[in-house]
Amino acid sequence: MNEVYDVTIIGGGPSGLYSAFYSGLRNLKTKLIESQSVLGGKVNLYPDKILWDVGGLTPITGKKFLSNCITQGLTFHPTVCLNTEISQITNTAGIFDIRASNGDHHYSKTVILAYGSGIITPNKLDIDGVERFERTNLHYIPNSLHAFRNKQVFLSGGGNTAIEQANELLSIAKRVTLGYRGNELRAHEHSVDAFRKNGGTLLLETQIHSFRGNHLGEIEAVSLSVAGEARTITADAVIVNHGFASKQAIGFDEALGLRFTEHHFIEGSPDSTLDCSGIFAAGDAISYTGKVNLLVGAFQDAVNAVNSVKQYLNPAAEKQAMVSSHNEAFAEKNRQVSL
Incomplete structure (x- = not known):
């Protein structure tokens, strides 16, 4: 059997990248899977657009914003698989079998769905x-x-x-x-x-x-x-x-019991949990009451998804990670930044 990860994140846009960052912060063995040849998701469609509504950032181009997201997402060196389209997810004896269209199998204890509104390709x-x-x-x-x-x-x-x-x-x-x-x-x-x-x-x-x-x-x-x-x-x-053509990113085993809205978003909860135990979602992939459909909302979803993963794997774990300003995970990195 192939290597089993603590969490596999499907989708390499802003929500998936921040999930990868935060799961590394929480010491989870992480894999990030993206169907396209590059990370970044839909923001790649508007590299020259100016973004004004991301907290803590002055106006920034989509291209620069994505560069920052990618650098941050890879901070804790997750395994990254590009050009990998997922065709099916099933659960066997508590381990998720994530099957790619090329025949590869990826195994994981949990899954975070961060594939946005699906796989988008230009007409x-x-x-x-x-x-x-x-x-x-x-x-x-x-x-x-x-x-x-x-x-x-x-x-x-x-x-x-x-x-x-x-x-x-x-x-x-x-x-x-x-x-x-x-x-x-x-x-x-x-x-x-x-x-x-x-x-x-x-x-x-x-x-x-x-x-x-x-x-x-x-x-x-x-x-x-x-x-x-x-x-x-x-x-x-x-x-x-x-324009663009969009298709559902993944085929799901009906036994997983996931519920979808009429627009094919997954119905979930504000803490990023879904009806299927062990699968979580972040960003545009998930719908719930009070959802913030902005980039800042995608980051919050990512944090909630990873924290839910952590407690699912270890119920005794803290509900959330310590803030970065006091977190030992950044001690050495802080010294490198200050040099």
């Missing part, structure tokens, strides 16, 4: 051979809009996120062209007006047909139909913002 273009440009200058989730400085950008999409990206690019890129398949954008009217007023080019009833690549494997032009007429636009980069 991609249905064009033959388009995948080769994903390695160069076709983007679905840009790491940073500043990478498009002084470039000619073609952006496809018509929702609020697309028009927000387009407006931000206007002060960065050389030229921004926004194409949408409909005859009217779905985004807020004031955002659309701002895009037009500040020099953006808007093309409605637009369909992408193909890309022309160069010898470097990069897109250099986009072939379109605009209101039925063929058109070619030069581009240094293409961003596609056609």
